[in-house]
Amino acid sequence: MAKVAHSRLATARHGAGTTSYSVPAILAVGQLRTAGAQLLAVVFLILVWWFVSTLPSAIHIPSPAEAARSAVQLEPDVFLKDALLSTWRVTFGFIIAAVIAIPLGVTIGYSPLVRDLIFFPIELFRPIPPIAWIPLAILFFPGAEWMIVFLTFYGAFFPIVYNTVVGVSGIRSNYIRAAKSLGASEWTIFWDVVLPAALPTIFTGLYIAISVAWLMVVAGEMIANQGGIGAMTWQAYQTTQYPRIFVGMAAIGVLGYLSSLAVRLIARIIVRWE
Amino acid sequence: MSATVGSALSIQHVGKIYMSREGWTEALDDCSLDIRAGEFSVLVGPSGCGKTTLLNIVAGFDNLTKGQVSLDRQVIAATGTALQPGPDRLVVFQHGGLFPWMTVIDNVCYGPTIQGKMSASEARDVALNMLTGVGLSDIENMFPGDLSGGMRRRVEIIRALINRPKVLLMDEPFRALDALTKSVMHEFLLRLYDQEPYTIFFITHDLIEAIYLGDAVSVMTTRPGRIKCVVDIELARPGSHRELTTPKFLKYKAQITDAVHAEAVKAFVAGERELAR
Numbered sequence: 001m002a003k004v005a006h007s008r009l010a011t012a013r014h015g016a017g018t019t020s021y022s023v024p025a026i027l028a029v030g031q032l033r034t035a036g037a038q039l040l041a042v043v044f045l046i047l048v049w050w051f052v053s054t055l056p057s058a059i060h061i062p063s064p065a066e067a068a069r070s071a072v073q074l075e076p077d078v079f080l081k082d083a084l085l086s087t088w089r090v091t092f093g094f095i096i097a098a099v100i101a102i103p104l105g106v107t108i109g110y111s112p113l114v115r116d117l118i119f120f121p122i123e124l125f126r127p128i129p130p131i132a133w134i135p136l137a138i139l140f141f142p143g144a145e146w147m148i149v150f151l152t153f154y155g156a157f158f159p160i161v162y163n164t165v166v167g168v169s170g171i172r173s174n175y176i177r178a179a180k181s182l183g184a185s186e187w188t189i190f191w192d193v194v195l196p197a198a199l200p201t202i203f204t205g206l207y208i209a210i211s212v213a214w215l216m217v218v219a220g221e222m223i224a225n226q227g228g229i230g231a232m233t234w235q236a237y238q239t240t241q242y243p244r245i246f247v248g249m250a251a252i253g254v255l256g257y258l259s260s261l262a263v264r265l266i267a268r269i270i271v272r273w274e
Numbered sequence: 275m276s277a278t279v280g281s282a283l284s285i286q287h288v289g290k291i292y293m294s295r296e297g298w299t300e301a302l303d304d305c306s307l308d309i310r311a312g313e314f315s316v317l318v319g320p321s322g323c324g325k326t327t328l329l330n331i332v333a334g335f336d337n338l339t340k341g342q343v344s345l346d347r348q349v350i351a352a353t354g355t356a357l358q359p360g361p362d363r364l365v366v367f368q369h370g371g372l373f374p375w376m377t378v379i380d381n382v383c384y385g386p387t388i389q390g391k392m393s394a395s396e397a398r399d400v401a402l403n404m405l406t407g408v409g410l411s412d413i414e415n416m417f418p419g420d421l422s423g424g425m426r427r428r429v430e431i432i433r434a435l436i437n438r439p440k441v442l443l444m445d446e447p448f449r450a451l452d453a454l455t456k457s458v459m460h461e462f463l464l465r466l467y468d469q470e471p472y473t474i475f476f477i478t479h480d481l482i483e484a485i486y487l488g489d490a491v492s493v494m495t496t497r498p499g500r501i502k503c504v505v506d507i508e509l510a511r512p513g514s515h516r517e518l519t520t521p522k523f524l525k526y527k528a529q530i531t532d533a534v535h536a537e538a539v540k541a542f543v544a545g546e547r548e549l550a551r
Contacts, residue, residue, distance in 0.1 A: 177335050178371035181359040182437065183389035192384075196375035273375050273417040 062243035067250075070243035079232070079251075086217050086228040087255060089145075093152025094213045101157050101209075102202060105164025110194060115165075122161060130155040130212070131219050144224035148217060155216035156209035163205025167198030200274050203267040210263050214256040229255070280473025281346040281362075281440035283309040283332065289340030289498075290327055301327045303498035305341070309441070312471035316488035318479055318530065320538040324499030325477045326368075329445050332475065334359035345440055361385055364434035366447040372418040372430050378405070379414035381429065385437040397436075404432050408462065424455040428462060435466070441473040448483070460486060481534065482518060485509075485526045493533040496541035503533055 046064050053063040062070070107114045108122075133154055134147075141147040171194060179193045221230025233248030235241075290302040301324040309315040319325050330336040332343055334350065334357050342352040345362065349355075364385075365371065372381050382405065383397035392400065405414060410428060418426050427447060434442055448456045464487065467474065478484050484491045485507055493502045507526060 172369075174367045174369060174371040175373060177333070177359065177365065178367070178373070179384075180335075181333065181361060181364050182385035182433075183361050184384075188388060192388075193373065196373070199375070271375075273419055 066243040067246035071247045082229050082232045089148050090152050090213045090217050093149045094156045097153045097156035101160035102164050105161045106168050109165040109168025126158055130216050144226040148220035151216040151220040152213040155212040159208040160205040164202050167201025171197045200271050207263050210259050279470050280312050282311045283441050284344045287341035288338050291339045300498040303500055305500050307501050314474045314489045316476045316484040316491045318484045319494030320496050320541045323494045323496050329443050333363050333365050333443050361437040362440040364439040365443045366430050368446045374418050377415050378429050382433045423451050444476040446478050481530050496537045
């Protein structure tokens, strides 16, 4: 494919005497086009926002320009502190969730006995939306900090468990049979076959979990009002600094996107074969 | 002729009954087959007749309910014994069994290193040698997902052969390949076999493939599977694809087609009856 494109371009080059292209250059053009389309989408989104802000509403909705002005007026170190605090809470809850949920999911997926013992209670908890845990979490945890971390942990926990179970129990029997024939013991099979075979699915779980963790951190912070982007957004509402709500929301969006990106990058490094 | 690496495989009166949602199914009944050391033995039969069940029993993936299987007169499967798959009976799977998360070289070296037969560097040398020997150089650091279907099959065969198995079990290994790749794979396999006559137990339902590859072609009956007849193939080897049109080849083809067709019809009628119930 690349070869054909190459030679055709080469003819074009000799024929018309234009600038020379190479395969990397074509790729770069492709990337540029993608970036351009993405930029266009963002511009379109801002235009929609602006349009909505001109509509009559109960309370005036701030326009993009007003939000931008309010963003500039923010004290950078206060904002940064809030952003870091939220990121820290998400990371902390997410990591605890991963550390508990992955081994749990692997054992549930691998052992029918453990599945029968543990999976059913987990199934019972799953339909309860994580936000419904807020009152109980406030009662249980002495400080807001632990309450918020618990909520992010809880939100991240289920997607990771479920995907790990699916990844481990869905493993093709050929792989286990091949490993057994080749002389691997039960324990080696677990490390060399079961775990790597499940990794792509586990990462799907992590990818979903990180967004749920952001969802939960914002909810927790809005209730607790102890710093973080969620609290900042809620305070903006309470103190009628409406443009700032948009700043908070945009910040949550960007941070959420960046952390998903981080998970995807780690996945690409670890799951090299996909 | 080089020394034989394979062993004689003897399948004696094997029966297999398993329970499924529909009830008891008799997959194999009094199934006997003897494969000489170094023989390329091909098994054909209508689909669902129990070919793969038999191969799984020989491989040690599945137990049997009657009879026994022995390799070099040593019993490897009998009623009441634990399943014991091992590197002396390696399988090339129908849907591929290479580990997608390991590079080609790690896949090939996995057996000898995990068994402690070779050190990592030793295994690497042997593996590279074997891969190069079959025209697969410079792919050792690629993942199976980056290879073509034919290449994956070849690597999987090498991954098995590096362990010098007593019998190589091949479960319709070329089924998913296009006709051209398939014929290249046949030549590849026969060349390997010509260098060192492994004992090969090969399952297929492609009769031309069976006659082209096999020293003997066994025909299995419809379920419960039994060996209906064994046809010794006396064609020069390594054969060329030209031979597929010689009268001798066509005679074998007619003979085996008749045997398989009769079973396929029985299987079809039985299926109709089952549906009607």
